[in-house]
Amino acid sequence: MEKNLSQDIIAYSKELRLPAFRKYYESAAAEAARESWTFEEYLHGLLQREYEARAENRRKALIRQAGFPQLKYLQDLIREDLPRDAQQRLPELERLDFVRNGRNLILAGNPGTGKTHIALGLGIKACSEGFRVLCTTVPRMLTQIRESRSQKNLSRLENRFEHYDLVICDEFGYISYDKEGAELLFSHLSLRAGHKSTIITTNLSFDRWPEIFGDPTLTAAMVDRLTHKAYLINMSGPSHRVKETREWNKN
Numbered sequence: 488m489e490k491n492l493s494q495d496i497i498a499y500s501k502e503l504r505l506p507a508f509r510k511y512y513e514s515a516a517a518e519a520a521r522e523s524w525t526f527e528e529y530l531h532g533l534l535q536r537e538y539e540a541r542a543e544n545r546r547k548a549l550i551r552q553a554g555f556p557q558l559k560y561l562q563d564l565i566r567e568d569l570p571r572d573a574q575q576r577l578p579e580l581e582r583l584d585f586v587r588n589g590r591n592l593i594l595a596g597n598p599g600t601g602k603t604h605i606a607l608g609l610g611i612k613a614c615s616e617g618f619r620v621l622c623t624t625v626p627r628m629l630t631q632i633r634e635s636r637s638q639k640n641l642s643r644l645e646n647r648f649e650h651y652d653l654v655i656c657d658e659f660g661y662i663s664y665d666k667e668g669a670e671l672l673f674s675h676l677s678l679r680a681g682h683k684s685t686i687i688t689t690n691l692s693f694d695r696w697p698e699i700f701g702d703p704t705l706t707a708a709m710v711d712r713l714t715h716k717a718y719l720i721n722m723s724g725p726s727h728r729v730k731e732t733r734e735w736n737k738n
Contacts, residue, residue, distance in 0.1 A: 507540035508533050549614035555622045561608035569601050570724035577605070580718065586613055586653050586684045591713055594688045596722025602688040605720075606655050609686065618652035625659045625672065632671050649678040653686065660691040660699050669700040673709050680712050687713060 493513075500509035512533060519529040550558070561581060566574055573594075585592055592609075594602040610620045623631075635644040648654065656676075664672065679685055691699065693710050700706040 505537055507537040511536050545617070546615050549617070549619065550611060553610060553614055553620040553622050555607055555610065557607070558611060559604045559607040560611060561605075564601065564604060564608065568725075569605075570596060570720075570722050572721040573601065573605065576718065576720055580605075580609060581612065583609070583613055583616060583618070585718055586618055589679075589682045589684050591684060591715075591717035592686045593714060593717055593719050594686065594722050595692060595719070596690065596724065598690055600722045600724045602690075602722045603657055606657060606686045606688050610653060610655050613653050619650075620653045620655070621648070621651045622655040622657070624657045626662055628656065628675070629664070629668055629672055632675055633668075636671075645675065645678055648675065649683065651679075651683065653684045654679065655686045655688075657688045659687045659689040660696065663699040663701070666702060669702060669705055669709075673705060673712075676709070677712055680715070685713070 496512060497509055500506070500512075515529060515532050515536075518524070519532075524532070561577075564577075566577070569577070580592065584590075592606075594605060596602060607622065610622055613620050631644060632641070635641040676685065693714075696710060697703050697706045700709065
């Protein structure tokens with residue numbers, strides 16, 4: 488009878504897709520006997536393990552689906568090396584209220600000051616809290632827009648893009664765009680304006696954006712749309728990569 492019960496438990500848990508329940512039910516039963524747990528306590532413990540396992544699997548899936556080029560965590564930041572504005576604003580940003588409220592975050596400054604690390608770290612933290620995140624570069628995003636338009640499935644791409652809780656657009660301003668590219672980019676980013684959060688990292692101040700978009704009117708509209716009620720972080724400062732290279736060469 489006991490063997491049949493065990494077989495049934497395994498079979499039922501497989502059918503119901505309860506892997507943690509199946510993995511721990513015997514060890515939890517032994518612990519329950521030792522600790523004199525009630526049936527409710529035993530069942531609660533098993534369900535809690537199943538819930539925690541699923542939450543961890545979901546977290547890993549969200550991180551994998553986000554497409555992060557590398558995993559950079561907030562706890563790995565050397566905060567005293569960050570520009571002062573970032574040091575002061577990061578504790579607020581870590582709460583992710585800007586994601587919940589659909590506010591944008593613009594990290595602008597010279598290369599090597601931690602813009603991408605902060606963006607990726609916030610994205611990974613957002614995944615850990617159950618938000619759907621997309622991480623991309625602006626050149627890659629523009630390529631996808633053009634390919635989707637030529638394949639006549641642009642609306643599908645736009646629908647997915649619009650509904651991410653957070654989109655990270657890295658390398659904004661590293662290359663210039665023709666008029667068509669600038670218009671496509673403006674239209675795509677405008678889909679999220681006012682209701683979903685976007686993080687932009689750029690090495691150019693706003694007064695230099697006409698250099699990459701060409702059209703001053705379009706540039707002004709894009710700056711206005713992206714910065715409305717946004718968090719603007721000044722990331723200008725010494726390059727930590729230059730500092731690391733100097734220290735490495737001393738050894």
